[in-house]
Amino acid sequence: MNPKLRDVAEHAGVSVRTVSNVVNQFRYVAPATRERVQASIDALGYRPNMAARTLRRGRTGLVALVIPEIDSPYYAELAARTVRVAEARGLTVLIDQTGGDAERETQLLHGRRGQLVDGVLFSPWGVAPAELASRTDTVPLVLLGEHDGTAGVDHVVIDNVAAAREATEHLLARGRRRIAAVGVQPGSLNATARQRLAGYRSALAGAGLPADPDLEVPVRRLHRADGHEAMLRLLDSPRPPDAVFCFTDELALGALRAAADRGVAVPGSVALVGFDDVEDGRFSVPALTTVSPDKDRIAELALDLLTSGSTSPRSVIAPHRLVVRETG
Amino acid sequence: MNPKLRDVAEHAGVSVRTVSNVVNQFRYVAPATRERVQASIDALGYRPNMAARTLRRGRTGLVALVIPEIDSPYYAELAARTVRVAEARGLTVLIDQTGGDAERETQLLHGRRGQLVDGVLFSPWGVAPAELASRTDTVPLVLLGEHDGTAGVDHVVIDNVAAAREATEHLLARGRRRIAAVGVQPGSLNATARQRLAGYRSALAGAGLPADPDLEVPVRRLHRADGHEAMLRLLDSPRPPDAVFCFTDELALGALRAAADRGVAVPGSVALVGFDDVEDGRFSVPALTTVSPDKDRIAELALDLLTSGSTSPRSVIAPHRLVVRETG
DNA sequence: CGGCCAGTTTGCAACGTGGCATGCCACGTT
DNA sequence: AACGTGGCATGCCACGTTGCAAACTGGCCG
Numbered sequence A, B: 001m002n003p004k005l006r007d008v009a010e011h012a013g014v015s016v017r018t019v020s021n022v023v024n025q026f027r028y029v030a031p032a033t034r035e036r037v038q039a040s041i042d043a044l045g046y047r048p049n050m051a052a053r054t055l056r057r058g059r060t061g062l063v064a065l066v067i068p069e070i071d072s073p074y075y076a077e078l079a080a081r082t083v084r085v086a087e088a089r090g091l092t093v094l095i096d097q098t099g100g101d102a103e104r105e106t107q108l109l110h111g112r113r114g115q116l117v118d119g120v121l122f123s124p125w126g127v128a129p130a131e132l133a134s135r136t137d138t139v140p141l142v143l144l145g146e147h148d149g150t151a152g153v154d155h156v157v158i159d160n161v162a163a164a165r166e167a168t169e170h171l172l173a174r175g176r177r178r179i180a181a182v183g184v185q186p187g188s189l190n191a192t193a194r195q196r197l198a199g200y201r202s203a204l205a206g207a208g209l210p211a212d213p214d215l216e217v218p219v220r221r222l223h224r225a226d227g228h229e230a231m232l233r234l235l236d237s238p239r240p241p242d243a244v245f246c247f248t249d250e251l252a253l254g255a256l257r258a259a260a261d262r263g264v265a266v267p268g269s270v271a272l273v274g275f276d277d278v279e280d281g282r283f284s285v286p287a288l289t290t291v292s293p294d295k296d297r298i299a300e301l302a303l304d305l306l307t308s309g310s311t312s313p314r315s316v317i318a319p320h321r322l323v324v325r326e327t328g
Numbered sequence C: 001c002g003g004c005c006a007g008t009t010t011g012c013a014a015c016g017t018g019g020c021a022t023g024c025c026a027c028g029t030t
Numbered sequence D: 001a002a003c004g005t006g007g008c009a010t011g012c013c014a015c016g017t018t019g020c021a022a023a024c025t026g027g028c029c030g
Helices: A004-013 A017-024 A031-044 A050-057 A073-087 A102-109 A129-133 A159-172 A193-205 A224-236 A249-261 A279-283 A297-309 B003-012 B016-023 B032-042 B050-057 B073-088 B102-110 B131-135 B160-173 B191-204 B224-236 B247-261 B280-285 B295-308
Strands: A061-068 A092-097 A119-122 A140-143 A155-156 A180-185 A216-218 A241-246 A273-277 A287-295 A315-318 A320-323 B062-067 B092-097 B119-122 B141-144 B154-158 B177-183 B216-218 B243-246 B273-275 B289-293 B316-319 B321-322
Touching: A004 A031, A004 B280, A017 A031, A017 A102, A050 B154, A061 A102, A073 A279, A073 A297, A073 B016, A073 B073, A092 B092, A102 A119, A102 A129, A102 B321, A119 A297, A119 B119, A119 B280, A140 A287, A140 A297, A140 B032, A155 A159, A155 A297, A155 B224, A159 A180, A159 A193, A159 A241, A159 A273, A159 A287, A159 A320, A180 A193, A180 A224, A180 A249, A180 A287, A180 B073, A224 A249, A224 B280, A241 A249, A249 A273, A249 A279, A249 B141, A249 B280, A279 B224, A279 B280, A297 A315, A297 B102, A320 B016, B003 B032, B016 B032, B016 B224, B062 B073, B062 B102, B062 B243, B073 B092, B073 B247, B073 B280, B073 B295, B102 B119, B119 B295, B131 B321, B141 B224, B141 B295, B154 B160, B154 B295, B160 B191, B160 B273, B160 B289, B177 B191, B224 B243, B224 B247, B243 B247, B247 B273
Parallel strands: A061 A092, A061 A119, A119 A140, A140 A155, A155 A315, A180 A216, A180 A241, A241 A273, A273 A287, B062 B092, B062 B119, B119 B141, B141 B154, B154 B316, B177 B216, B177 B243, B243 B273, B273 B289
Antiparallel strands: A287 A320, B289 B321
8 A cells, every 4th residue: 555644644644634734835834844845755765645535626737738639740739838837837638539520529518527627628620519518517618619509618729710811812912723622521510610611702702603513522531542532533524623722731742642642732733721730741742832820729728718707708819920932 | 605405495395315315326215205305406506516426525537638738649549548437437637737857757657636636547658767766645546558667567568669669670571771860869768768769779780770860850749840850861971871760650650751841752762660659640641651559449448557547566568550551 | 010912833523535345126946 | 923134225435545633831021
């Protein structure tokens, strides 16, 4: 059995309470006492029992990060930053993968975690806004990336509509006229995809171009394989596009590979813009032009909201910028 | 305040203990009672308090995954699988990033987590074997990937020496004679890099080729940027190699980009083999030839070891295979 | 010389849960 | 009718910690 406060107290010849005071850096402990207790702590190898501490204090120091999948580079990069920021604030991050499954998302939203965590950072995929509204769990929640039907929940977002519009306008400015959008999520409640589609359409409309349904390509998931498949379809179609705006870098990297498979020059014949600015895109050949959300800021803002303890739901917008590299 | 057993008990008109019995699926509860209690649970939205449960049971259901960084694709993919396997066994994974810092590794090794976790999956970077041996913490530990100086700790590994030899032999079989190794970690205690170097050398020796120090390229970290830099140096050297074996796919992807920067054809002028088989390498142009460790198996074996509760330290070897794609 | 205060140490109680042992009831058996 | 048995429900306690408030110490001021 691990040593507990009582063991240390006996060893040092003081009360349990005094040992606790030493462990918790309480101000009024005589230096001599502190030293003696510390020696006993080291000698016995005492470590505070988190369960007991949590039970007493009412806080666990744990934060759940709920994301579709940790091995998607955008989420991996976001998770890395979240873990770092959280640690700086004395919090530990616990990962929940939903696989983009709405059912699982709903479960986690309604506190399947019991009192295990002090807060939840939730990056929703397809959960219904109604589910958010009907939440009875009292654990603080911050949404990452959802914005439609803000049902009284804290949000950290980037301006997806503006970002998508900028990306599309960039392609228009380079003289592209037949611009496809890859990443549409039909029948899904995914708000992010909807917003990026809206931004894309808005840019086209601004340039006086009609929306062409054939150029709005749906995909099942947002992975490289989906982008690959979608791009092949586009390139093999009767009237292939001269540019493609992908809703994620992963899609774009798959599309890039598809262009290579078909011997289509990028950006010569087809320009390509992604979204997320993941590390892979900086080293691809050619390097990916992409929308870069400020992930550090997102992680910071999210934890700010989570720990601020305010009741009024707030919506915070993190900055983004277009990073022009080689694909378009 | 969240409802507790007592609140549910009052609401249902039974004892606290009976509610507990319902929650824990105890056998002898009359169907009618069970139903009534369940109704109260639902009505009040009761969730068991993990801290109290943990304190009482002595187990937390948490497992720490200690890795250098979650946003490195290999670790991201490993983490994704670990989280999935753990969940299937009723465990939750908590991520600790060491950044490859030996000091942080040592801390975590010596139980900085208190009694927070039931076990630790540890993917060491540069921690000294002596630190492993001097561990006093009683929390079960499984090492992922370390093998030198096995100081009485459970291991899950792949045969790095054999894998590296196979990769190098593959290049030799394709007629390459001047093969560089990128990823050497001088002055680091990193065992993995040492083993891959050993396998590389062994293959060269087997082909009767001398080891050329100029071809064993050290890098600071194992990221794309490091591979990029190392490859540029190799290509700009007086006698560039005709093949490069990178110790990770990330290094290889950086090297691939460097070859493109210098207009060097891959695999025409320089062949390239990576290690890890991460998703990115399947879609790169050209697609990466690589050593593929069975990550699913690694995650399963690691959790098997962790939960088996045996005392005798065991070493388990997960399978790997060479996946030949386009770069070599 | 008494009282007060800052500094220091301590005992008690409670956080919410599950193990244990026991009580209780109805029914069937001897 | 007494007894045993299986099904069901319950009370008490401890898990290891910290908040609270009280208690003790010595020094210094009035």
